Amino acid sequence: MNTNKASTINLLALAAFLATSLLANTSMAAETYDADKYGPQEPIVWTTPTKSTFTHKTHTMDAGLACDSCHEKIFAMERGSAEKAGDFSMKSFKEGKYCGSCHDGSTAFNTTTQCGSCHSAPETPIIFTAPVKAVSFEHSIHLKKGGLTCEACHKEVFAMKKGSVEEAEKTGTHQGDKREYLEKLHNKYCGTCHNASQAFGYLTRCTVCHIGVKGNNALQGGDQKKQKHGDSKH
Ligand code: HEC
Ligand code: HEC
Ligand code: HEC
Ligand code: HEC
Ligand code: HEC
Ligand code: HEC
Structure with missing residues (x-):
C-alpha cells in the first residue's frame, strides 16, 4: 500500500541520514561547532551555592540568539563575573535579572x-x-520510579540543599506528646507524599527510610534496636 511504500522510503532516508551524521560526528566532531560564531563550546558551570549549567550552543546555535542579546548588557564576556556581583540567584532571576x-x-x-x-x-x-541517624533519600528512585519532577519537592517541601531539614529541626523543641510530634515532623517533609496514597505511608514502613544504606560503612543502621554502641565504622 501507499503508506507502506512511503514509510519504507522514509526509513531508507533515515538510514542514509543517520549514516552521514554518524560519519560527521566521528570524523569531524570538533569542527562542526564554530566557537567564534556560537560562543565557547565548553558549558559554563556554577557550583555555589548549588550546581547549575549554561551552554552557549543551546542559546546561539539552537535558539538563534545573537551575542549581543546577552553580552554585555546582561552578562560580561567573562566566566565568573555574574557570580562575583553577589546577586546571581533565583531571587534575582524572578526580578528579571540575569x-x-x-x-x-x-x-x-x-x-x-x-x-x-x-x-x-x-x-x-x-x-x-540528625536527630536520628541513617534516613536515606535517593533522588533516582523518586525521579524514575516515582516519576516526579524537581518542583514536586523543591518548590515547597525541601530546600535544594543538603542539611536544610536538619538545620530547620535543630531548633525545633520536642515537647508534649511524642507521637503527635513525630507525626507533625513526618507530615512536614517526606510524609507530604508518603501518606499511603501518593506513596507508601510513613506510619507503616519505618525501616524503608530509617535504615542503613547498603555499602555505606559509616552508617550503623537507623534501626535503633540493632545499633550497638561503640560499633562505629568510619
Ligand atoms: C537573551 C535571553 C536568554 C537569557 C539571558 C538566558 N536564556 Fe536560556 N534560553 C533562552 C531561549 C530563547 C531558550 C530556548 C527556548 C526555551 O527553551 O524556552 C533558552 C533555553 C535554555 C535552556 C534549555 C536548553 C535545552 O536543553 O534545550 C537552558 C538549560 C537555559 N536556557 C539556561 C539558561 C541559563 C542557566 C541562563 C543564565 C545563565 C540563561 N539560560 C539565560 C533565552 C535566554
Ligand atoms: C543567552 C545568553 C548568552 C548569549 C546569547 C551569549 N552568551 Fe556568552 N556567556 C553567557 C554567560 C552566562 C557567560 C558566563 C558569564 C559569567 O560567568 O558571568 C558567558 C561567557 C562568555 C565568554 C567567556 C567564557 C569564559 O570562559 O570566560 C565568552 C568568550 C562568550 N560568552 C562569548 C560569546 C559569544 C561569542 C556569543 C555569541 C556567539 C555569546 N557569548 C552569546 C551568556 C551568553
Ligand atoms: C534557567 C535556568 C534555571 C532554572 C530553570 C532554575 N534555576 Fe536555580 N539557579 C540557576 C542559576 C544560574 C543559579 C545561580 C548559580 C548556582 O548557584 O548554581 C541558580 C541557583 C539556585 C539555588 C541557589 C540559591 C538561590 O536561591 O539562588 C537554588 C536553591 C536553586 N537555584 C533552585 C532552583 C529550583 C528549586 C528551581 C525550579 C523551581 C530552579 N532553581 C530553576 C538557574 C536556574
Ligand atoms: C521526592 C522529593 C525530591 C525530588 C522530586 C527532587 N529532590 Fe532534590 N532533594 C530532596 C531532598 C529531601 C534533599 C535533601 C534536603 C535536605 O537535606 O534538607 C534534596 C537535595 C537536593 C540538592 C542538594 C544536594 C546537596 O548536596 O546539597 C540538589 C542540588 C537537588 N536536590 C536537586 C534536585 C533536582 C535537580 C531535582 C529534579 C531533577 C530534584 N532535586 C528532585 C528531595 C527531592
Ligand atoms: C513529592 C512526593 C514525595 C516526597 C516528598 C517523598 N517521596 Fe519518597 N517516594 C515517592 C514516590 C511517588 C515513590 C514511589 C512509589 C512508592 O514507592 O510508594 C517514592 C519512593 C520512595 C522510596 C522507595 C521505596 C521502595 O519500596 O523502593 C523511599 C525509600 C522513599 N521514597 C523515601 C523518601 C524519603 C526519605 C523522603 C523524605 C526525605 C521522601 N521519600 C519524600 C514520593 C515522594
Ligand atoms: C518516608 C520516609 C520515612 C518514613 C517511612 C519514616 N520516617 Fe521517621 N524520619 C524521616 C526523616 C527524613 C526524618 C528527619 C531526619 C532524621 O531524623 O534523620 C525522620 C525523623 C524521625 C525521628 C527523629 C525525630 C526527632 O526529632 O527525634 C524519629 C524518632 C522517627 N523518624 C521515627 C519514625 C518511625 C517510628 C517511623 C514509622 C512509624 C518512621 N519514622 C517512618 C523519614 C521517614
Missing part, C-alpha cells in the same frame, strides 16, 4: 519551572544524620 531576563515564561521557560533543565540532582543518596 537568566531571568529571558527565562520569565514568555521569551523562554520560567525559572519557577523546569528546575532540572538548569540543575542536576545528586546521584548519590542523601543521608540524614
Whole structure:
C-alpha cells in the first residue's frame, strides 16, 4: 500500500541520514561547532551555592540568539563575573535579572519551572544524620520510579540543599506528646507524599527510610534496636 511504500522510503532516508551524521560526528566532531560564531563550546558551570549549567550552543546555535542579546548588557564576556556581583540567584532571576531576563515564561521557560533543565540532582543518596541517624533519600528512585519532577519537592517541601531539614529541626523543641510530634515532623517533609496514597505511608514502613544504606560503612543502621554502641565504622 501507499503508506507502506512511503514509510519504507522514509526509513531508507533515515538510514542514509543517520549514516552521514554518524560519519560527521566521528570524523569531524570538533569542527562542526564554530566557537567564534556560537560562543565557547565548553558549558559554563556554577557550583555555589548549588550546581547549575549554561551552554552557549543551546542559546546561539539552537535558539538563534545573537551575542549581543546577552553580552554585555546582561552578562560580561567573562566566566565568573555574574557570580562575583553577589546577586546571581533565583531571587534575582524572578526580578528579571540575569537568566531571568529571558527565562520569565514568555521569551523562554520560567525559572519557577523546569528546575532540572538548569540543575542536576545528586546521584548519590542523601543521608540524614540528625536527630536520628541513617534516613536515606535517593533522588533516582523518586525521579524514575516515582516519576516526579524537581518542583514536586523543591518548590515547597525541601530546600535544594543538603542539611536544610536538619538545620530547620535543630531548633525545633520536642515537647508534649511524642507521637503527635513525630507525626507533625513526618507530615512536614517526606510524609507530604508518603501518606499511603501518593506513596507508601510513613506510619507503616519505618525501616524503608530509617535504615542503613547498603555499602555505606559509616552508617550503623537507623534501626535503633540493632545499633550497638561503640560499633562505629568510619
Ligand atoms: C543567552 C545568553 C548568552 C548569549 C546569547 C551569549 N552568551 Fe556568552 N556567556 C553567557 C554567560 C552566562 C557567560 C558566563 C558569564 C559569567 O560567568 O558571568 C558567558 C561567557 C562568555 C565568554 C567567556 C567564557 C569564559 O570562559 O570566560 C565568552 C568568550 C562568550 N560568552 C562569548 C560569546 C559569544 C561569542 C556569543 C555569541 C556567539 C555569546 N557569548 C552569546 C551568556 C551568553
Ligand atoms: C534557567 C535556568 C534555571 C532554572 C530553570 C532554575 N534555576 Fe536555580 N539557579 C540557576 C542559576 C544560574 C543559579 C545561580 C548559580 C548556582 O548557584 O548554581 C541558580 C541557583 C539556585 C539555588 C541557589 C540559591 C538561590 O536561591 O539562588 C537554588 C536553591 C536553586 N537555584 C533552585 C532552583 C529550583 C528549586 C528551581 C525550579 C523551581 C530552579 N532553581 C530553576 C538557574 C536556574
Ligand atoms: C537573551 C535571553 C536568554 C537569557 C539571558 C538566558 N536564556 Fe536560556 N534560553 C533562552 C531561549 C530563547 C531558550 C530556548 C527556548 C526555551 O527553551 O524556552 C533558552 C533555553 C535554555 C535552556 C534549555 C536548553 C535545552 O536543553 O534545550 C537552558 C538549560 C537555559 N536556557 C539556561 C539558561 C541559563 C542557566 C541562563 C543564565 C545563565 C540563561 N539560560 C539565560 C533565552 C535566554
Ligand atoms: C521526592 C522529593 C525530591 C525530588 C522530586 C527532587 N529532590 Fe532534590 N532533594 C530532596 C531532598 C529531601 C534533599 C535533601 C534536603 C535536605 O537535606 O534538607 C534534596 C537535595 C537536593 C540538592 C542538594 C544536594 C546537596 O548536596 O546539597 C540538589 C542540588 C537537588 N536536590 C536537586 C534536585 C533536582 C535537580 C531535582 C529534579 C531533577 C530534584 N532535586 C528532585 C528531595 C527531592
Ligand atoms: C513529592 C512526593 C514525595 C516526597 C516528598 C517523598 N517521596 Fe519518597 N517516594 C515517592 C514516590 C511517588 C515513590 C514511589 C512509589 C512508592 O514507592 O510508594 C517514592 C519512593 C520512595 C522510596 C522507595 C521505596 C521502595 O519500596 O523502593 C523511599 C525509600 C522513599 N521514597 C523515601 C523518601 C524519603 C526519605 C523522603 C523524605 C526525605 C521522601 N521519600 C519524600 C514520593 C515522594
Ligand atoms: C518516608 C520516609 C520515612 C518514613 C517511612 C519514616 N520516617 Fe521517621 N524520619 C524521616 C526523616 C527524613 C526524618 C528527619 C531526619 C532524621 O531524623 O534523620 C525522620 C525523623 C524521625 C525521628 C527523629 C525525630 C526527632 O526529632 O527525634 C524519629 C524518632 C522517627 N523518624 C521515627 C519514625 C518511625 C517510628 C517511623 C514509622 C512509624 C518512621 N519514622 C517512618 C523519614 C521517614
